[in-house]
Amino acid sequence: MEWLAQQLAPGLIYPTAGALLFALGLYGLIRRHHLVLRILALNIMGSGVFMVLLGIAARGEGAPDPVAQALTLTGIVVAVSATAFALALVVRLARITGQAMMLPGPPDDEAPVDDISREEHAPSAEYEREHRE
Amino acid sequence: MSNLLLVIFDLVLLAGLLGVAWRCLASTDLFRAVVLFITFGLLLALAWVRLEAPDIALAEAAIGAGITGALLLVTLERLRSIAVERRRGRPDQPPDPAGADALLHALHDPPPPRRTFVPALSFALVVGGLMVTALWHQPDAVGLEPVVDEHMGVSGVDHPITAVLLNFRAYDTFLELAIVLIALLGAWSLGRYDRLPARPAPGPILPGTLRLLVPVAIVTGVYILWAGSHAPGGAFQAGAILGAAGILLVLARPRDLPMAPSTPLRLGLTAGVGLFLAIGIVGLFIGPGLLGYPPEWAYPLIIVIEIAATLSIALTLVALFIAGRPAGDDH
Amino acid sequence: MIANTLTVILILAGLVFFAAGTAGLLRFPDVYSRLHALTKADNVGLGLVILGLMLQAAGPADILKLLLIWVLVLAAGTTAAHMVAQRTWTHGEFESDR
Numbered sequence: 080m081e082w083l084a085q086q087l088a089p090g091l092i093y094p095t096a097g098a099l100l101f102a103l104g105l106y107g108l109i110r111r112h113h114l115v116l117r118i119l120a121l122n123i124m125g126s127g128v129f130m131v132l133l134g135i136a137a138r139g140e141g142a143p144d145p146v147a148q149a150l151t152l153t154g155i156v157v158a159v160s161a162t163a164f165a166l167a168l169v170v171r172l173a174r175i176t177g178q179a180m181m182l183p184g185p186p187d188d189e190a191p192v193d194d195i196s197r198e199e200h201a202p203s204a205e206y207e208r209e210h211r212e
Numbered sequence: 213m214s215n216l217l218l219v220i221f222d223l224v225l226l227a228g229l230l231g232v233a234w235r236c237l238a239s240t241d242l243f244r245a246v247v248l249f250i251t252f253g254l255l256l257a258l259a260w261v262r263l264e265a266p267d268i269a270l271a272e273a274a275i276g277a278g279i280t281g282a283l284l285l286v287t288l289e290r291l292r293s294i295a296v297e298r299r300r301g302r303p304d305q306p307p308d309p310a311g312a313d314a315l316l317h318a319l320h321d322p323p324p325p326r327r328t329f330v331p332a333l334s335f336a337l338v339v340g341g342l343m344v345t346a347l348w349h350q351p352d353a354v355g356l357e358p359v360v361d362e363h364m365g366v367s368g369v370d371h372p373i374t375a376v377l378l379n380f381r382a383y384d385t386f387l388e389l390a391i392v393l394i395a396l397l398g399a400w401s402l403g404r405y406d407r408l409p410a411r412p413a414p415g416p417i418l419p420g421t422l423r424l425l426v427p428v429a430i431v432t433g434v435y436i437l438w439a440g441s442h443a444p445g446g447a448f449q450a451g452a453i454l455g456a457a458g459i460l461l462v463l464a465r466p467r468d469l470p471m472a473p474s475t476p477l478r479l480g481l482t483a484g485v486g487l488f489l490a491i492g493i494v495g496l497f498i499g500p501g502l503l504g505y506p507p508e509w510a511y512p513l514i515i516v517i518e519i520a521a522t523l524s525i526a527l528t529l530v531a532l533f534i535a536g537r538p539a540g541d542d543h
Numbered sequence: 544m545i546a547n548t549l550t551v552i553l554i555l556a557g558l559v560f561f562a563a564g565t566a567g568l569l570r571f572p573d574v575y576s577r578l579h580a581l582t583k584a585d586n587v588g589l590g591l592v593i594l595g596l597m598l599q600a601a602g603p604a605d606i607l608k609l610l611l612i613w614v615l616v617l618a619a620g621t622t623a624a625h626m627v628a629q630r631t632w633t634h635g636e637f638e639s640d641r
Contacts, residue, residue, distance in 0.1 A: 102340025107237030113321035144355030145372035160395035163532035
């Protein structure tokens, strides 16, 4: 039992969970198309990085490493600023194109922007039934 | 025994975090995703407490969960009103023929196409696996705790994290304040302030609660700022609390929002960076170097910088929530 | 010793209320009954937990801070519940009803 508790010390499992959160965020970032969801995925990746930093800082016997903690505090404030700016960009994009989606591939000069994304991302009939009225 | 209980707590907490993050990213309804993300932030604050990082927990609860959540929710509301506007058409613009889909597209993300599943999963697994392997084989380092501890005497404060933020690594903090300001300038460059999507006034309950909450938030913010010199707290957490109070005020009266006069607003927004830089440059000429302070002056200088930074952060967060530069100052 | 036992009892009782409130949130059929379960049970649950923690506090300052937390959560929770309920009343329960 002691051995197990040692293997599961916070200094080890929190960084591992942080790496998993990072991978999860990366997966979401690649797969989802709505830009707000992508911003959420980026934030989750960032939280994973913070967890790795703080988990490593908490290793060892004494007080945790204050430099890593200060760095994370800085990171959180930078993350919220970047998120706010990104959200402002999304709203601007939606105002211009009517979409808040990532367009697949470079937009074709011939086709209007709206058509490209609708063709590629038309929700399945089943999904439409579920969510419309 | 207590060790085992803590391990169980850790495992439950981490499983909860991963589960909530997964549900959030797998959600087709954006509102649900945002609510789950706020939950994720609150659970994260618990994890930071467990990792003996109360400063980060305070910041996460106020900024990561609170203010990011408010920003996300107001963005969804803006997207919704844009979609409604496009569907109905505007006086100068006919209704969008494809607009029927717009509302659906604005707040829902259809499940992703199946063909991206395998590549995305394998890429994420490889990256995550590499990270985990690297972390498990990392040698145990002592970290910088002893070094910081040794120099606490000259830092001017008694709380190691405040000492690192505003003295030992003042450079990072200065640039951070600059990034916050640049983010706001970026948001302002995208357009002018337009009204928050209008809502029916929700009766006397919200204003009444605000009359109770906002003064308490101001006192708490100032207390946290002052506590930062010897205990968890400091400019960022205080700025976040005051900013949250400001956002609540904005939310409670979206129609007749008094616009701050331009010059004082801009002075307030830049006070943190400006004062930090001014004091840093003085340090360059009188001896200790750029962004350094003489030890005997460190405490008062840190407090002055922190007060200015708190003001700037609070104002910037409210301005980022409103988004768009103040109306009526185009010249 | 007595204080410790009382703390454990109070916090466990608080957790029972939290569990009941959460069960209500998950199982009740509509927004109003969910809010009803959540706000009532959680306010009492938090009160019991705070009472238990007060017995462990170092001094009067800590006790007052804990009390302040409870009062603030009560105020914020009440307002939030009221706003959710009012919005549901005016806009309908589902997104598509708007």
